[in-house]
Amino acid sequence: MCECGNDKAKVSELDAILARHRGEQGSLIPVLQEVQAAQGYISREAIEAVSAALKIPATEIYGVATFYAQFHLTPRGRHVVRVCQGTACHVRGAAKILEAMQKELGIGPGETTEDLRFTLEPVACLGCCGLAPVMMINENTHGRLTPDGIADILAQYE
């Protein structure tokens, strides 16, 4: 797979992020957050570049990246579907929502559809338990879900 043109853009994107945080204490996590926001995931190349720039061993960066649920080392879908499996949602049927979602998308938790349209992620609580069961697609919250209503919501995301 040749991505030469692509690669250049990625490199300059990375440089810009690293430049913004130069000299800042404890910048690793914000840097990784921005890399992921820009590139969708944290690639091996990104880890190596961050390692060189921040003078932190790549193994340590890998350790940090794998510790936090937020970071992903593989490409992700255009839309991230976070289905809440928190307590309030659990007692209001969140398991059924997740199940229906898996059926609808044909993927398991943590997986991405082949067309890179959706990534499915169970999460612990989205902080709007009053609307349980809840899911978040990208930054939009959808509440009071029913298994039957899921297809319509997904259709809003191309």
Place this chain on the structure above:
Amino acid sequence: MEIFRAHVLVCGGTGCTSGGSPRIKALLEEELAKNGLEKEVNLVVTGCHGLCEMGPLVIVYPEGTMYVHVQPEDVSDIVSEHLLKGRIVERLLYKEPVTAERVPHYGDLPFYHKQERLVLRNCGYINPEVIEEYIGRDGYAALAKALAEMTPDEVIQEVLDAGLRGRGGAGFPTGLKWNFCRKAKGEPKYIVCNGDEGDPGAFMDRSILEGDPHRVLEGMAIGAYAIGASKAVIYVRAEYPLAVRRLHLAVKKAEEMGLLGDNILGTDFSLHIDIKEGAGAFVCGEETALLASIMGQRGMPWPRPPFPAVSGLWGKPTNINNVETWANIPDIILRGADWFASMGTEKCKGTKVFALTGNVQNTGLVEVPMGISMREIIYDIGGGVPNGKKFKAVQIGGPSGGCLPESQLDLGVDYESLTGAGAIMGSGGLVVMDEDTCIVDVARFFLSFTRAESCGKCTPCREGIMRMLEILDRISAGEGRMEDLDLLEKTAHIIQDTSLCGLGQTAPNPILSTLRYFRDEYVAHIKDQRCPAGVCTALLTYYIKPELCRGCTACTKVCPTGAITGERKAVHVIDPEKCIKCGACAERCPFDAIVQA
């Protein structure tokens, strides 16, 4: 300044936003303009009112009329009826669930009766993105008072006298903590606001940060002045994008007005606040793990001592408080310790915000005086359990809290009494569960959460929780043994005693509290091979009621294992050996003849 004859408040909290409040706001704007009212009526987007269940909410002042579940098609009525003709739109008023009466006034709602809203005072009243609105409600007056009239020691004394205890869970006296850090040697000193709020079922900190961010900033500025800190960090969950955005905006505005940054209010006191987004790890709510995370490391707790007050961020003295703790500070300084200490109980002063969720009529945020009983919260404020179901348990304190039964409901909520009952205050999540909830399943649910979130540093927590979860899995699969109950208890105590941080130390609470109050249900799973609530699938059997079955054969077509047999127009039967309990047949049967037993 313009004078408006009416104010229309549209809730812009997360709950109402997801229910479509931005669209309602846009339509209101349009409709007001169409009727030439834009100069007479002020449209304000506010933070959460705590009644998210009823959203989107629209409140009209001066009357204080609250409209619930407002839909786009209702907007023109609100404008033409209420704002033009002064007639309340009856059908949009809150309906009291029991009496079915319509309640016109915001303040008359039973939901607010027993509440004492101090920390949440501005949430839902002001536009959180406009600093002047906060200032208009006495905002930053406490900071001015502290800087002009009080020495740092006097500020600490006031907080001590008020008896404020940390709202992040452990209830440590805030004044004492400040004093440790003030006395510690090292420069610069840091203060940190813990907005990690990872407890599933809790969203009070979110609502405060979104609905009244300046209150938190003001509390932090006062604390920094008292402690002698010049740097501050707010650690907030990345899952709260609205809170993150509003915090950035609030810090910027406050700096522009000289209320934060260098030489605050013309004094030589300076404070710089940074905002860090959490990256999704529950254990990072623990203070030492949180500090590790701010420093860019894996968020794993470290053994104390050294306490953060002595050696925290970058080895410097650091004071960490919870969002709600900080939000309590301005009022304590402005109104005084005596006023604050007049609320609550002997040992716990002031109020606590709870997130009331689960199987309860009014889910939402409630702020009540410490010491109020859980019965009052659940029934008087929450309106009880909906759909005619029976109350079973209330889970308090997040995943490492405890499940309390009906018999404990008259307990007053404060740190000590909850701990005595086998639960914890935690951050203040209250999840109500009705009779359809299986206690073994609930314990399993919490353990699978803590198992996933254990950072793995110490063996009892990492391995112990896993083993307990395996036992619970076994019990809910109908393969439990009576000895398992003792084994669970023993393991739980070992984990409590030998884990490094609060996560491991409290993770066994759900097991211990359910064994204490709901042992029968465990026994039913083990001895009778029965799940009384009908939740644990392995213990269910599906069966076709002969008197209802018409032999339509619909079920045989959906059964994935061919477990159902029967001739057309004759009664069908399920072979329990083949049935995998998927429930597909029960869903398909047009006559509801297939039931779980």
